[in-house]
Amino acid sequence: MKLQVASKILGANERIANENANIMKGKGIFSINLMSSPGAGKTTLLEKTIMSLSPKLKIAVIEGDVAGSDDAERIDKLNIPVIQINTGGGCHLDAGMVQDALKDLPLDGINLLFIENVGNLVCPAAFNLGEDIKVMLLSIAEGHDKPLKYPNMFQTSSALVINKIDLAPYVNADIEKIKKDALSLNPSIKIFEVSCQTGQGVDKWTDWLQTLSS
Amino acid sequence: MKLQVASKILGANERIANENANIMKGKGIFSINLMSSPGAGKTTLLEKTIMSLSPKLKIAVIEGDVAGSDDAERIDKLNIPVIQINTGGGCHLDAGMVQDALKDLPLDGINLLFIENVGNLVCPAAFNLGEDIKVMLLSIAEGHDKPLKYPNMFQTSSALVINKIDLAPYVNADIEKIKKDALSLNPSIKIFEVSCQTGQGVDKWTDWLQTLSS
Numbered sequence: 001m002k003l004q005v006a007s008k009i010l011g012a013n014e015r016i017a018n019e020n021a022n023i024m025k026g027k028g029i030f031s032i033n034l035m036s037s038p039g040a041g042k043t044t045l046l047e048k049t050i051m052s053l054s055p056k057l058k059i060a061v062i063e064g065d066v067a068g069s070d071d072a073e074r075i076d077k078l079n080i081p082v083i084q085i086n087t088g089g090g091c092h093l094d095a096g097m098v099q100d101a102l103k104d105l106p107l108d109g110i111n112l113l114f115i116e117n118v119g120n121l122v123c124p125a126a127f128n129l130g131e132d133i134k135v136m137l138l139s140i141a142e143g144h145d146k147p148l149k150y151p152n153m154f155q156t157s158s159a160l161v162i163n164k165i166d167l168a169p170y171v172n173a174d175i176e177k178i179k180k181d182a183l184s185l186n187p188s189i190k191i192f193e194v195s196c197q198t199g200q201g202v203d204k205w206t207d208w209l210q211t212l213s214s
Numbered sequence: 215m216k217l218q219v220a221s222k223i224l225g226a227n228e229r230i231a232n233e234n235a236n237i238m239k240g241k242g243i244f245s246i247n248l249m250s251s252p253g254a255g256k257t258t259l260l261e262k263t264i265m266s267l268s269p270k271l272k273i274a275v276i277e278g279d280v281a282g283s284d285d286a287e288r289i290d291k292l293n294i295p296v297i298q299i300n301t302g303g304g305c306h307l308d309a310g311m312v313q314d315a316l317k318d319l320p321l322d323g324i325n326l327l328f329i330e331n332v333g334n335l336v337c338p339a340a341f342n343l344g345e346d347i348k349v350m351l352l353s354i355a356e357g358h359d360k361p362l363k364y365p366n367m368f369q370t371s372s373a374l375v376i377n378k379i380d381l382a383p384y385v386n387a388d389i390e391k392i393k394k395d396a397l398s399l400n401p402s403i404k405i406f407e408v409s410c411q412t413g414q415g416v417d418k419w420t421d422w423l424q425t426l427s428s
Contacts, residue, residue, distance in 0.1 A: 039353070067362065070359050091336035119363070120336055123337075143253045145253075150252065164355065
């Protein structure tokens with residue numbers, strides 16, 4: 001019974017996700033569903049990315065949070081179209097929420113859309129939003145055991161951005177183990193090592209984004 | 215329809231949680247549902263706590279993870295009764311999973327039971343397991359915006375352990391804002407500041423645990 005309901009909800013989500021994909025394709029928009037644990041640095045990565053690529057690329061952002069509008073306010077300061085979604089307790093975005101946001105965003109001329117999901121390393125991986133690719137962020141401070149504990153997130157992501165590598169000297173985390181385990185779960189995952197604080201490695205990430213959305 | 219199903223699931227969970235509470239009360243066990251984001255340091259805090267309080271207090275542990283048994287293996291090395299639960303994709307423990315684990319644990323003589331939930335700052339707060347109290351951990355590296363973004367977790371927890379304070383000089387996180395916002399959501403929340411890496415502050419946490427479980 002529980003499973004039947006879950007499969008109905010996922011089926012409805014998939015249908016709306018397809019509609020979203022068509023809306024974005026029609027506008028020539030490349031879209032990225034950005035996922036991570038709380039506090040891994042999704043919004044800070046977006047700030048650095050926007051500062052590097054805008055206005056060369058026209059970027060828009062959908063922000064997903066359980067509550068609050070802190071993240072949208074941060075993006076708004078960069079003069080980028082942004083919509084905040086509050087899930088009100090829900091632990092992930094779904095395609096319907098994103099479709100509502102797409103209606104309110106000025107989509108004409110946008111090249112690249114980031115959809116920042118709710119901070120959560122489990123549920124967001126199960127719900128397509130209509131995005132072109134999923135990208136996940138992992139803070140080095142979370143430790144090296146995350147790939148094997150949260151395999152779905154690593155299996156569904158096209159890229160893994162390991163963030164906060166400036167903290168590597170101060171935490172007991174083996175970055176080679178993270179990369180090895182991520183690749184064992186998903187041999188084609190593209191891996192970036194960055195520090196949004198110092199800027200280290202962010203250029204390789206933004207170079208890659210440009211190849212995707214051009 | 216979705217809401218009705220959710221309320222049925224929560225109702226069934228509440229009934230089993232009450233049974234769990236009675237089982238533990240009957241054995242004189244004080245139990246703590248330990249919750250946090252992935253990688254905030256729940257298992258490391260348990261290791262330090264066990265090393266400090268065992269065998270003075272007889273401690274047992276239930277480990278919850280999406281996949282894998284890393285955490286149970288770490289606790290097992292300390293010669294403490296431990297059971298690993300894998301949710302297989304589920305983003306939180308529920309009372310039924312805990313009841314199954316309680317049947318397999320040697321409960322006689324145990325004073326203090328830790329139930330380490332799945333790393334997730336959203337869903338675990340909504341599901342009672344039959345515990346006496348909920349305690350949440352927050353890594354300082356997650357930043358100071360977490361209380362207002364994930365209010366439920368802070369509202370339902372009796373204590374907040376702010377971990378990894380040895381990283382404070384290297385991250386842009388305002389610990390006073392974390393404390394102020396947590397207290398605004400939950401004026402009676404007890405706050406500890408610890409570093410499981412250096413041991414700083416762990417004694418105040420273990421002193422408090424002794425007052426609870428005696």
